[in-house]
Amino acid sequence: MKYFIKIVIIGLMFFMSKVLTLSAETKPLMIEITQGIIKPMPIALSQFTAIGDTTPQYVDQITSVIMADLVGSGLFREIPRSAHVSANTNFNNPVKFSDWRVINVDALITGSVNIQGDKLILQFRLFDVFAQKPLGEGLQFQASIGNWRRMAHKISDAVYSRLTGEAAYFDSRVVYISEQGPKNARKKRLTIMDYDGANSRFLTDDNDIVLAPRFSPNNEEIVYTSYETGVPKVYLMNVDTLNKRVLDDQPGMTFAPRFSPDGRNVVMSLTDRGNTDIYSVVLESRRKTRLTSGPSIDTAPSFSPDGKQIVFESDRGGRQQIYIMSSSGGDATRISFGKGSYGTPVWSPRGDMIAFTKISQGRFHIGVMRTDGSNERLLTASFLDEGPTWSPNGRVIMFFRESAGTNGAPEIFSVDVTGRNLKRVKTIQNGSDPSWSGLLK
Helix, strand or coil, X not given: CCCCCEEEEECCCCCCCCCCCCCCCCCCCCCCCCCCCXXXXXXXXXXXXXXXXXXXXXXXXXXXXXXXXXXXXXXXXXXXXXXXXXXXXXXXXXXXHHHHHCCCCCEEEEEEEEXXXXXXXXXXXXXXXXXXXXXXXXXXXXXXXXXXXXXXXXXXHHHHHHHHCCCCCCCCEEEXXXXXXXXXXXXXXXXXXXXCCCCCEECCCCCCCEEEEEECCCCCEEEEEECCCCCCEEEEEECCCCCEEECCCCCCEEEEEEECCCCCEEEEEEEECCEEEEEEEEXXXXXXXXXXXXXXXXXXXXXXXXXXXXXXXXXXXXXXXXXXXXXXCXXXXXXXXXXXXXXXXXXXXXXXXXXXXXXXXXXXXXXXXXXXXXXXXXXXXXXXXXXXXXXXXXXXXXXXXXXXXXXXXXXXXXXXXXXXXXXXXXXXXXXXXEEECCCCC
16 A cells, blocks of 8 residues: 655744753753663643544544653653643644743644545644744645544654654554464464554464565555475565565575665575575566575575675574675674573664564573674563664664463564663564565655
8 A cells, every 4th residue: 555645844934943952041951861760751742622523533543643752662651631831722822932931841832633535644743842942844644534643653653853863763664474373383474563553454374374574665565484385485466556576486495584785685595405595686586596505594684774794693603693794795793792592683774783682591681782793782571572673773672472371372562772662562463574664654
């Protein structure tokens, strides 16, 4: 499904070109994100103005999504509507900053919802209550009414970016494996959803085992492993049309695929005559290039954002560890040296860190390290935590956690890269192996 959302900058009388360059006495309102304890910023979302055919139900749905996004990030705290002294009865009315200062609001969001037939127009503004000034220009989003959730996420993204100085991640999707049934006979289906669990839909039936879905850079395709032929093979699927094709129909198992940053290549593991090595496949020509060689098991490749390097896991040193090599293959450098085994490395979209799964003393962990292996930090610990994937801005990591016992089942969780804000992600069934898309266009 294609999405088209029109974005317009609102240039009204109190939006000045120098809003973001405040005086020396008043610095711009912004959260400073560090490794220390963050005190969430108190924010308020005033009652949005309803225009045209808009019903109160639509206003409540849209504002609920916006606040859920922001509060769910762990960086913001909502001042509930019951505490508001006054509300803006009209989006164009001046803000009474004293009414918001008295309840200790730092940032205020105002907006309007305008429904005209099948068309939805959303407007919003963001204000620094203490400085009594707008933070940036107002924005207007226009699309079909069916895309109301996406437009709400776009408002959240704009607010998040202005108050943190970082890129956002709310207007994105996740593809994962839905799982159902007993532990020894799980039915698995490729499933896609919004990052917050909404708008879920199945991409495959449950007739065949499917594993390791990964988004393309343009968010329109995925690669994944399927046992459709009885042998694990890597497939390429369009998420809108569901058209698919196998990437390599030669003898041997193929698995653990991932796109290159430009979307032209896929790297994956291929097992041939007992050896498991990493190969690169050009999607247009299907030309295949071997990148590693030797008796070890080399798998789980992931490109650096610039496409120049690949991080992967290998047992070439006797135990599963993380290595980095050129994207054209050749010598590899080991970067993991802690106690235990390391696997499923994934390069951050920022390029500065690598997320991984670690097994140590019978416990599973999701962790991060710098690209040279330094500054290793474990973010989680449980019976089974595995399969990290990065948010588009490199701030949050999703993974799946499985509980112990015969009735244990996988669930998807997310955690901030600092180790804070661990929470379960809503899915329609049990879920594993998530892959986060980039920001939608």
